[in-house]
Amino acid sequence: MAGHALTDDIIVCNAVNKWFGEFHVLKNVSLAVKRQEVVVVIGPSGSGKSTLIRTINRLEEHQSGEITVDGIPLTRDVRNIESIRMETGMVFQQFNLFPHLTVLQNITLAPIHVRKMKKKDAEALAMELLERVKIPEQAAKYPGQLSGGQQQRVAIARALAMRPKIMLFDEPTSALDPEMIREVLEVMEDLAESGMTMLVVTHEMGFARGVADRVVFMDSGEIVEIGTPDTFFSAPQHDRTKLFLEQILK
């Protein structure tokens, strides 16, 4: 996205390692994301791309290396973890909306109890965000009454309600029926347009091509290649990247 002022790094991962038992999921991963940058992470399943973004808000703990988010080092210190979680919003593959709460309650819960916002203000904010994701009329419904695409848009609104500086997307369209992928991607494109820093794990190559500032390709726990969409898709450097692109773009 040309025209964005790309300033200092907001996420810095330096030589991050993680094991699940004996399995080495992240191998010396180093990645820096600049403010307002949109970085798309692609790669075959099991390559560690989801794990990577889940370590950034401590849903997974890394075992060595440093992660810094907006200047806050991610350590075992609960206060640091809390501060980082308040600055990062996350959108999950399975939406993970709270099924026992209405759409409005889903969105206002964290602002009221974590940000200590007044209920009225939180609801006004929630409605504003629902307008933005184009489903204000669903505010009083329960997640179970919505389509997958609508649920995912509510999940995006819920994450945005905490006024995060960074949005993490963990395969946001992978659980959606094909006809609903478009509506979620549109919301994400708007968000990128507005200058949000985004780290997106996805299989949507169209999104990577059109919206990403940089594309990161991961394979078996390592970052194999990083490039701008133009160079990445037209002139991939590494053999593994070429192979992967051949398989998915066939």
Added chain:
Amino acid sequence: MSSQTTSSTWVNTNHPTPAGRPPASQVGVVGWLRTNLFNGFFNSILTIITLIVAYFVVTGAVRWLFNAYWAPVWANRKLFAVGPYPVDQLWQPALVLFMVTLLFGLSAGRWGSFLRSLAIGLGALLGVLALLPLGTQAQLVMAVALGLLIVGFVIGLRVAIGSRWLVLAWLISMPVTAVLLKGGIDLQRIGITWSFAPFVNPGLYGGLMLTMILAVVGITLSFPLGVLLALGRRSKLPVIHYFSITYIEVIRGVPLITILFLAMAMLPLFLPKGWDSPSGLVRVLTAITLFSAAYLAENVRGGLQALPKGQYEAADALGLRGWHKLRFIILPQALTKVIPAMVGQFIGLFKDTSLAALVGLLELVGVARAVIQQPEWLGVPGGVAKEVYIFVAFVFFIFSFGMSFASRKLETRLGVGKR
């Protein structure tokens, strides 16, 4: 239309197909009989045998019921209601009944749903009791209680009382009940004594009233304790984790009756020197609460484990933590999932209160045991145990059924099992 199997392309030109009806042999009374009772030789035989057995059981039961000797139950109706509570102070339990029916009416009016059906059941029960010739005073009490139930219901419908206040009122009603029944506050240890009537020894509480006290207080206290234990069992702190596991497994490994006997014998040992030894009521309540909490903890744990990991992760990612996560995300979902199991547990607790009879409390079964021993009925051929126990069983059934009914309604309302 049948050409679809032979040609490679086919378009349904008849769309939409009009709705049809099933063949006549599968609907109606005959169809029902055929599919459910007489579908085949073996099932027909089974149906006939069952009918014959049912005939003998029903006629036998009805014959016995009309020849049964109900005098012991009728003569001891006061004992079955409140036990040996002093007759001239019966206005105190009456006040408690008034308070409870008023609160019940308010709740039913305000919250609606299954409470409304339960209130209708309770109202019908009170109405029947008011019409039975129990005695003028007792009938008056029942009539007033019924009136308060209705008044509370109407107020609850009309006035928007905050749910929080109603819950608070229910919680306060318990210590108020204790004070009303006791006739004041008798806490000499901390220097508080105040009375509005002669003190009543808790040993004189009895009958259905005592059963209700044991069940309601037992449920109210064991619920939070059970939730704490369930959370403790999942705690990452080893002390809390292992304490919870030990507690749950030890209590679940021991019959309630032994805990009751132990509580009777051992509770005083745990109190500071010089304290009055607690009444039998307090000891039994302690035993029932501690026992029930262990089972509840396992039910709640089931609910906690059934919650998808994504719910915890979503809460974490939003920065919700500790109490907030538990209060707004985890517990509402986990507890909803285990309502059937918990109500089962509460019904069990309600019926288990009958074991208190074995350590000398005069709750329903205790009263039944006393009534059977009364000298008036020694001459009755065959004794009066059958009638007395059938009556007691019937009373237990009415309330257990009420709880079970409420649970089913609550499940439908909260949509458990629909997902």
